[in-house]
Amino acid sequence: MTILHLLIPVTLVMGLTGLGAFFWSLRNRQYEDLEGDAERILYDNDDTPMPPRKDELR
């Protein structure tokens, strides 16, 4: 059963990584224009990502 000492932390770390990635994408406003992002790939002009959410602004 010693393998559990490895596997349980691994699951938790993987889960936390996913959670962290989600929080990061939320902060970077990746969900504010889902329709637009799906279309953007079709056009080849350079576009800059949105600046991250600034609390003093919003």
Place this chain on the structure above:
Amino acid sequence: MRTDQLAPSAYEQDVVLTAPTIRCGSCVAKIERSLADMPGVARVRANLTLRRINLTLAQTDDALQNVLDELENIGHPGRLIDSADLSAEAKDDTEVALLKAVAVSGFGAMNVMLLSVAVWSGASDATRDSFHLISGIIALPIVIYAARFFFISAWGALRRAHMNMDVPIALAISLALALSVFETLRGGEEVFFDAAVTLTFFLLIGRYLDYRMRGKARSAMTGLQRLAVREAWEVTPEGALCVVAADAIYPGMVLRIPAGERTPVDLRITSGASDLDRSLVTGESAPVAVAVGDEVEAGALNLTGPMDAVALRPVEESFLAMSMRMLAGAEESRSTYVRIADRAAQLYAPLIHLIGFATFVGWLLATGDWQRAAFVAISVLIVTCPCALALAVPVAHVVASSRLMAEGVLIKDGSALERLATATRAVWDKTGTLTDGSPVLAESLDASPDNDAAATLAAHSAHPVARCIAAAHRAPALPVEELREHPGFGVEGRIDGRLARLGRPSWVAEIAGEMAEGDGPAFAFAGAQMQRFPLRETLRDGAAEAVTTLRDAGLPSEILSGDAAPAVARVAAQLEIEETRAGLTPQDKVARLQELSAQDERPLMVGDGLNDTAALATAHVSMSPASATEAGRAAADFVFLREGLDAVPLALTVARRTAATVRQNFGLAIAYNCIAVPLAIAGHVTPLIAAIAMSGSSIAVVANSLRLNRRRVAPATPRLREAAA
């Protein structure tokens, strides 16, 4: 990349524009391409979902004006969104907080469930105990973080001695946690950490969807054209014109109101004459001529000529602001409405708490083991946690509202759907709601010299009545000399050397040889017979069908109008509406609605004007077209963006079907409890059974709600019979 080229300057300003014409990815690409290279623009990003453009400007001077001009050029006119609206949107960050909580509790549910499955499939002794311990370490902080919404809401309700659905939820979650911690420390066999976390996860999804629905409706509203005047032209004592903010207007200030603008405050005219469209203020359909000395309410639209006027009251005491204040009072009366979920909670919560207590007492008497008794009683409270009940309403409402939004009807909040489903009477405003506000000629014009001349004069005026005469009679334009428009009176010109006038009858009569009876504007050549053009209002698309469909659905119609009786009677006759009241003030409308509620009627008010604002807020439920005043839209529960009135029966159909679905969902939740509660009381509920039963009932409720999306209602001919059954 652009951001690298531009060194960050000391000045940077973020602005948000709304551009309703953004419809596809190529619009986005076009806007970004053309704006990105403009001087003074640091960053630009168009948002297709919200139809907005986020800009960062790097220069103080006219960069913004250039951007607006450029947008106009490429066919996507944009408008600056008021910063007050944006901050109101951003201030409510509950939506993001809820989404974070959903993610956190999802993470927790996944991991705790993983450990629980191991325990259920046979982990024992030290392994089981350590799994319980790890589950507890994960679950405890996560539930405290994610379920805080329920604890706060439940505490708020209890403190005011109220009962809502969050009270049993908060109780079940916290008891499940406490019991599990106790059992873990004791080395017990059964813990409910997984139940606490998955419950939180499911319930938060419902809560998040509910908030998102409201947020979407609100950002769609921000995009609508605004009517409130935010700035005005001041005439300084030296005679120069300068722009002042509407808030800065003080009584006695002289203002210039150009044609085509609305009056910012209550005014008295000091020079000039014009016609005013007061339809949004009083409901009158015909433009009103005003001259020096007349007093005008805020919100009237100046149609023909510029005028100077002295401000009588500051903005906050003007007619517009007064009706907003009336609105605040009226909304209090509606806050007494208790949502169906909370009504259910008032019955349900005491019942299950009683059952839980009875179970405890019963087991204590039967076995004398208080620990066992407490364990069974708490497991009763956990399985009766109204997860399905709490999802029953929001999921159905979210599905229905996204359905309606796709059809161009915005809903403010879920309770509006509940109230609409129970409406018993339709009350209509006339001008701007049943009619589309623009007049047409009652009879078509034949080609006579008089008609040709009248149409020629009419073509030279911007007055709506003149425009409808010009549109109705497409005669070859005659040469006109000495053409002059007299604001407030009409148009004058010399045709074939004869003086001719088109406009107010009394003014035309000054040159006409013979008077003519009738109504509508008049036309005459000097010394000749006068001719009248009777006018009629055009009904909005689908008005007749909407009234008929509503009548078939059990909602008789009635008109409450601020307009004169003959105009109201004409529209009522066309629509076969028997109950009409004309010449009403805003207070009269409110009084009539209160009278209806006193007779146990639940009126649905449909209106658009400032004079309807208080009535919209007083009515059981209300709708207004997107063309309504800002105040009207703010007061209404539903705002429809489509032109036709078929939106009203459509919304009613969806609301009634939603109500039916909510009832079915309650039925499912009760059926679940009928099975789960006896099992729990008998002490047979293990964490595994609780997990299966609770998620099973939640999934059943969500699946049932999704059916609302599946069956189609043909938008043109809604079949209300099945919904009404």
